[in-house]
Amino acid sequence: MATASVYIASDQVYDYCCSKCDEHGKNIEAQHFCPECEHYLCDKCVRLHKGYHRQHTVYGRGDIQKWAGFSMDRCDQHSNKLEVHCDDHQELCCSVCVALNHRQCSSISHLPDLAQGFIETVEFKLLPAAVKKIKHVLDGLRNARMKDQASLKDSYKNILAEIKSFRKEITTMLDQLEKKAVEQLESKVKDMDKSMNDDIEACAQMHDQLKTMMEKVQRLTGKQKETNSYIGYKRCQGQLTKAQSVIHEIEARPKEERILFYPNTKIKTFLQGLDNLGNTVHVYNCISKKYISMDPYIICEMPDGHIVKTDFTGLMLLNSQYKKIAHCNLPGYSYNLCHTIGNEVCVAVFIDGFFTNYSEIHFIKVTRGKLQKVRKFTIDQRCTSIAHHQGRLYLSYGTALYQYTMYGELVKKIYENQEIFKCAVSPDGERIYVTLHSFATSLSLVTLDQSGQVLSTFEDPELCGPCLVCVSPNGHVFVCGSMSNTMLHLDREGTQKLATVADGLKLPESVCFSEQTSSLIVGCDHMIHVLKLC
Template identity: 50%
Template sequence: MASRGSSIYKGSDLIHDYSCSKCEENDLNTEAQHFCPDCEQYLCDKCEGIHGEYFKKHIVYGRGDIQKWAGFSLDKCEQHGKELEVHCDDHKELCCSVCVALYHRLCGSISHLPDLARDLLKSAEFKQLPGTVDKMRSRLDELKNDRMKDQESLKDSYKNILVEIKDIRKEINKILDQLEMKAIAQLDSMMADLEKSIKDDLESCVYMHDQLRTMIEKLQQTTGKNKETSSYIGFIKCQSKLNEAKCLVQEKRGKVGMQFKSDESVLPFLRNLNNLGNVESFPSMTKSNDTIHVYKTQSSKRYNVKTRKSRTNCVIVGICELPNGDVVIADRGHKTMKLLNRQYEVSDNFGLPASPLHLCYTKGSEIAVAINDSFPITHEIHFLKVTKRKLHTLGKFTTVHECTSVAHHQGQLYVGSDSAIYQYSMDGRLIKKIYEDLEFTVHTCAVSPDGERLYVTKSDSKLITLDKTGQVVSTVEDSDIIDPIGLCVSPSGHVFVCGHGSYTVVQVDQEGTQKLATVASKADGLCQPLSVWFSEQTSTLIVGNYMNDNLTFVKLC
């Protein structure tokens, strides 16, 4: 796709994305470098100089402010500023000559506007248009007033919730302060007891030491005719005191000290808390179908995800992006999971016991992988987590049926086999069979953000939408959805489907009733696409191709 500021040739004429309005009046074809919103005219450098002499107060935007160029005009192309001349019936768009040359050269049906406009002024629909516009403007005014009230209410809610969070924190601090005080009181009590014990021992040692010294001195100083008797008495008393001292010395006393052993449940409990609580929006604040955008391709790139030691081609059957921007892919060709960093380089490989066929995001930095092989028979769902830029296993469970796809919503897994879709708990308990079709193969499933719809691709080139009970509520068939396999639903509800046989990725409406746009094709580097993920952080489609070492990244706008 040509970028703004470029020019292309059509026949012998040079076609600019913006042409100088003044030069066109003189049958000259000059590329515009400026735009005056007051005059609603595009100007080349020469004409801008003349314009500046006459209209010194007009603000003129250059190429650096090209996003401000397109002023509103009924008969002008908003993108290129040229006269609208035709209508592309394939894309249902009004087009100028540049639009046709750049984007619609291969379209099958293009109509001349004068032919389409014939007898329009007499039609009832045209006559009713002013009234319809007035009604819509009134509704927009009502919506604007409601949203202004919501804006104020939202600010009040924010303040109130902030107070609640801080109150909870104060209460937690109060509890922790009380626990701290109890621990310190226990410490103080034990300290006093131990200090008293040591003080008593010190006093006993000093007293016994002095008694022994005094007794032996008096014994040695005994004289007179009763010396022998007095010595005997002193001897007996000294022996008794020695026995007391001996008991004091030999009494077992370990090293006196203290240590603190914390309650081992406290820190793990606090670390395992994800939040002090959950902030939830009211139903009126949730996104409606009106927020769904119809995307167009802006540019595309390819990134090689094959590791050096690999000899066979990659077969990327599953893709998901983690909240931190890292991407995890399932490579059936090498029976591995691969972690890509933000530069889309392989930063880790994780080998699997069998072929992965699909994956889905669950929570945090965790994913679920559907693994399936015939020899030996393997039907398993594996759970992996990314920690410190490495993939680690969390566990698995086995099913009695094949595991060809997996989707997750609020702790429930939807596991696809070749002919059916089953609902499981996260610990592997089968809840029920959601859907079954014995005639056509079930390829992939995905769940809407609200959990009300389940999208399923099938081998009869159909995308079907199921309600929560498993009933088919809508079906999409289109020439750009041939042999659909890969499928994804973004957190905002945008639905994208891979046409494996048509080399396309198609955007479908939330209800699964119609195609909204073909957002990527073979021209963008697709080669029998098998998997797709839409990154709302970067407005980028990430597409995995069959027997191809390259991931295709399609920037949308």
């Protein structure tokens, strides 16, 4: 015997309820969606709908990803009719929202009460202008990013042409090197292109959503116009907030992003020792600055993000917010500091006595938020610079740069020059960067190999006076002129200036690169400057 189907309203909560049944007080799960009518339909109602609207495209559960059409008076999460406003959370709510998320809220308002007379308010009348303004900003940002994208593609073509031209001058041994260089370039372009494309799509999507919402608000009619207008206003306000967030995020990006290619001019001589045809460089830009009022002296960052800083009496341990955690007294003035291995630092302390002057090289561990002395050795002169790479210590004193073991044994003299000021080592240990200073002549940065042979010398009008140098974990070189008050970004070879990262750095005393935050930490006159890089 056949059994008739009976549609009975249920108390069950569905992700989508039939819009037509809901109008008659029935709670029936929707199995279909018509985007043109913006109606969710059960199996029974969809048959009636097809009879009236034969030209409408209706999507079933198999195409549920296409059900996400915007419905002015329906809850996005539960598809039920929006009925109240949570004043605590400033959210439009359906009955399910209230039951699940707003039971404890102190103030719930009925939408028709809130909407009464709202069409005549200043807020509602200003909504079209606010939407128009945001759409204009989004259009501008989208167009700007499209121009950046076009410029990026031109840069890609030009650099690729440079690579090809450079490639023609050398032998077939460069086939693999060429492949690596092109892959590096394409990877850089792909990453940057994706970022730009994401911004373009975000602007377009936000623009279209605002346009659609505003059109719906302006087309509202009928006895529910006031209520739906208020709903439309709240939804537009929410969308405007999202749009503002997108705008702020995009505007915070650098105005101009560049990539450059610098061919290795020594490639014919050092062909066998190279692993790349050249470097495609994304130039660093300073996108924000933070200032901490604190005597700077010498600073270095630990792997866990803590900061170790020297002062007149010893070492100070700071957390990532530059708050003091611990202190360790040392016997003299601490002028040089570097991270060695793990949670250990090495600090050069100058002992200025009545009859003798010398330096103690102290090794100190950071253990459970405390500074613990481990060992030390002595040199009979004032140490002016200290650096470390894989168990090798580089100390400068007198007129030369020396290599030591971690236990104070002199290995060799690397380089001699009476104007040596500071030194740093590349991440692979192949290059040593030494700054030379003289108040009578211009400053220079000398790049050495491990044997002390001079690979290159860099001079620039923007560098003047005693100079600081540091190297990022990916090999970027940053050099600072203490009298010119500038910070320059150089290539890995130390031969070409890529950008002026910062200026106005009054009397810089120390610099280190923070791997945790991609920032330069610069100690200046009674101030620590944190330069956020991109």
